[in-house]
Amino acid sequence: MNYILDYIELDSIDTESAPFSFSYGFNISHLVDSIQQVGLINPPILKKAKDSFVLIAGYKRVLALKKLRWSRVEGLIILEDIPPLKCLLINLHDNINTRKLNEVEKAILISKLAEYMKPEQVIENYFSLLDLPKYMPMYNLYIWIANSLSKKIKDRLASGDISLKTVRFMYENEIPCDDIEIYGDLMSKLKFSFNEQMQLIEYTQDICRKEGIKLKQLFEEKEVKDIIESKSLTNRDKSKKILNLFRKKNFPKLYHAEDVFKKRVQRLNLPSGVELKAPPYFESPYYKLEIAFRDGHELKRKLLDTINTEGIELVGDPWKE
Amino acid sequence: MEGIKIKRIIVEPEAYSYPFTQRILKKLQGIQVCNKIENNSDIDYVPYDPKKDVLHLLIYKGDFLKPCPGTKEYICCKYQILNIATNCPLDCSYCILQAYFNHPYLRVFVNIEEGLKEVLKIIDSKKDEIFRVGTGEFTDSLALDPITEWSDILIPHFSSRKNVILELKTKTANIKRVLSLPYRERIIMSWSLNSPFICSHEEHRAVSLRKRIEAAAICQREGFVTGFHFDPLIIHKNWKEEYLKTIELMDKYLDPSKIIWISLGSFRYMPELKNIIIKRHKKSIVLNGEFIKGIDGKMRYFKPIRIELYSYMYENLSKWYNDLGLYLCMESDDVWSESFGWSPKDSNGLKRFLDNRVVKFYG
Ligand code: SF4
Numbered sequence: 295m296n297y298i299l300d301y302i303e304l305d306s307i308d309t310e311s312a313p314f315s316f317s318y319g320f321n322i323s324h325l326v327d328s329i330q331q332v333g334l335i336n337p338p339i340l341k342k343a344k345d346s347f348v349l350i351a352g353y354k355r356v357l358a359l360k361k362l363r364w365s366r367v368e369g370l371i372i373l374e375d376i377p378p379l380k381c382l383l384i385n386l387h388d389n390i391n392t393r394k395l396n397e398v399e400k401a402i403l404i405s406k407l408a409e410y411m412k413p414e415q416v417i418e419n420y421f422s423l424l425d426l427p428k429y430m431p432m433y434n435l436y437i438w439i440a441n442s443l444s445k446k447i448k449d450r451l452a453s454g455d456i457s458l459k460t461v462r463f464m465y466e467n468e469i470p471c472d473d474i475e476i477y478g479d480l481m482s483k484l485k486f487s488f489n490e491q492m493q494l495i496e497y498t499q500d501i502c503r504k505e506g507i508k509l510k511q512l513f514e515e516k517e518v519k520d521i522i523e524s525k526s527l528t529n530r531d532k533s534k535k536i537l538n539l540f541r542k543k544n545f546p547k548l549y550h551a552e553d554v555f556k557k558r559v560q561r562l563n564l565p566s567g568v569e570l571k572a573p574p575y576f577e578s579p580y581y582k583l584e585i586a587f588r589d590g591h592e593l594k595r596k597l598l599d600t601i602n603t604e605g606i607e608l609v610g611d612p613w614k615e
Numbered sequence: 616m617e618g619i620k621i622k623r624i625i626v627e628p629e630a631y632s633y634p635f636t637q638r639i640l641k642k643l644q645g646i647q648v649c650n651k652i653e654n655n656s657d658i659d660y661v662p663y664d665p666k667k668d669v670l671h672l673l674i675y676k677g678d679f680l681k682p683c684p685g686t687k688e689y690i691c692c693k694y695q696i697l698n699i700a701t702n703c704p705l706d707c708s709y710c711i712l713q714a715y716f717n718h719p720y721l722r723v724f725v726n727i728e729e730g731l732k733e734v735l736k737i738i739d740s741k742k743d744e745i746f747r748v749g750t751g752e753f754t755d756s757l758a759l760d761p762i763t764e765w766s767d768i769l770i771p772h773f774s775s776r777k778n779v780i781l782e783l784k785t786k787t788a789n790i791k792r793v794l795s796l797p798y799r800e801r802i803i804m805s806w807s808l809n810s811p812f813i814c815s816h817e818e819h820r821a822v823s824l825r826k827r828i829e830a831a832a833i834c835q836r837e838g839f840v841t842g843f844h845f846d847p848l849i850i851h852k853n854w855k856e857e858y859l860k861t862i863e864l865m866d867k868y869l870d871p872s873k874i875i876w877i878s879l880g881s882f883r884y885m886p887e888l889k890n891i892i893i894k895r896h897k898k899s900i901v902l903n904g905e906f907i908k909g910i911d912g913k914m915r916y917f918k919p920i921r922i923e924l925y926s927y928m929y930e931n932l933s934k935w936y937n938d939l940g941l942y943l944c945m946e947s948d949d950v951w952s953e954s955f956g957w958s959p960k961d962s963n964g965l966k967r968f969l970d971n972r973v974v975k976f977y978g
């Protein structure tokens with residue numbers, strides 16, 4: 295490739311369109327710091343346009359320099375007229391060797407590659423490079439992320455507030471865009487683990503489908519609002535309470551059974567270190583007794599105390615009187 | 616062809632020479648035929664586009680007779696499936712087949728006549744065992760019968776043996792071919808039933824509940840023993856009144872003494888099916904219940920809900936006639952006891968119960 299290293303005015307570099315960049319959700323302050331300390335190590339790669347230079351690689355570096363109010367930068371200027379796909383690939387390899395792309399960046403890159411080749415080729419030639427499994431639904435997911443998600447949700451995905459698994463779940467379940475925004479807002483306000491994010495979506499979508507209401511309506515219900523707007527609860531408490539509320543709405547009979555069982559066991563006054571456990575969802579007919587003990591004497595004593603616990607014979611399925 | 620429209624036929628090269636293939640091609644003259652699957656993208660999105668108007672004729676290389684894929688965690692009736700085809704031209708929203716097979720099209724196995732010989736060898740080699748065989752697990756037994764003429768192929772062989780019954784389970788009224796044959800012995804004509812609401816709202820392309828029961832009544836009059844399957848029972852608005860309507864219709868048209876068995880099973884599904892139902896059947900209500908993950912990994916109603924469903928059906932069906940051979944499909948011993956007041960205890964016990972019904976009806 296024919297190129298020269300030369301100094302160029304920063305103002306002459308077009309950072310508005312950045313057609314080959316797929317950087318997203320970055321914070322340039324670290325880069326600014328590093329340039330301040332050791333200067334610019336890697337020159338940006340550019341090609342000449344009519345009255346300006348088009349950035350091929352080094353978008354963040356140029357932004358950092360502009361922030362530092364540099365006026366000139368030494369850039370690697372490609373002299374020949376290389377096709378856009380090649381520019382995109384130069385930028386890809388410039389990035390992929392030095393850092394991991396976030397999910398939104400992968401999505402932008404895939405959608406840009408898709409402008410130049412068939413989906414099958416994108417998958418075959420680039421998915422391994424991006425650490426992605428080679429199959430069409432994955433491609434479709436990333437195209438959807440690039441083209442259909444709002445900036446707000448993309449920001450949260452790029453920052454890791456929302457997991458890819460959650461986004462994929464929303465995609466596969468064809469969650470409407472309005473709903474995705476609502477989830478995005480809630481997930482940024484309250485703290486949900488990735489598993490809880492999925493549960494939240496599943497519970498609420500099920501409730502809306504069963505009750506024939508919109509998600510917005512569900513979130514406007516008083517008991518939901520009371521939790522979200524509570525001044526006394528921490529964000530973590532709020533997320534737990536919200537999930538619990540939606541679980542109760544979704545599984546009223548199971549929830550009630552668990553509650554009755556818990557209360558019955560509490561009333562039993564079992565010896566300390568002795569626990570009675572219900573089978574998952576009460577599906578198996580077998581309950582379990584767990585006893586913590588130090589030696590045979592203690593075991594014998596606890597067993598006898600357990601047997602003699604008043605009301606122990608009433609333990610059983612909570613829906614039976 | 617009695618409601619089933621075939622738009623394309625795919626014939627695998629090695630399937631061509633079979634007389635079964637030739638008969639079908641003759642019958643469906645004028646319909647586009649291709650020699651193999653031409654477009655792989657056809658297969659990519661199977662669950663969402665099952666292509667129920669394409670007939671795929673191929674050779675089946677596995678065993679034609681297979682035990683029902685029950686799970687050891689629940690009591691199974693030890694039924695044997697005669698695998699004549701996979702996928703179904705009807706389109707019930709809850710159909711497990713949507714998630715079960717990873718291929719589209721109505722796959723019909725053209726080497727059935729060869730396969731049948733092997734099946735009969737197995738049956739004949741175990742004279743002391745009663746084989747309850749059915750074709751209605753991976754497809755509807757009669758939906759394609761006007762095209763495939765399965766009944767002509769199968770019925771004579773099963774009807775003439777003493778240690779087997781063949782159950783043809785359907786949601787259609789395609790009984791013409793069966794009635795035209797001179798065989799009645801050991802052929803059980805069965806219908807899947809549900810509430811009138813579920814039949815019309817969820818069982819797309821199937822005939823109405825009334826038509827099913829009328830067809831069953833004709834078969835009874837023509838000398839057939841009948842069976843019924845309330846599977847899946849589904850919780851829906853006014854489900855008690857709705858299921859009662861079905862029992863009332865049965866009472867109006869059917870002779871209960873000619874019913875060998877009625878199975879009850881509540882809606883259960885592999886987790887993957889949920890998405891497919893949501894996407895393919897936007898108006899479906901079948902998912903609107905309290906589903907928990909069962910011991911076999913499938914989703915099913917929370918236990919007390921199932922018990923309520925079964926007890927209600929048991930009570931009302933038994934009121935109609937107290938010897939209907941009622942049994943539960945894939946349930947646990949405790950659910951049996953609580954719903955029916957007795958339990959076969961395990962799969963062998965249930966097999967014995969159903970085999971005894973066979974003996975009672977056919978000797
Ligand atoms: S009739 Fe049976 S096999 Fe056919 S679509 Fe309905 S549930 Fe599935």
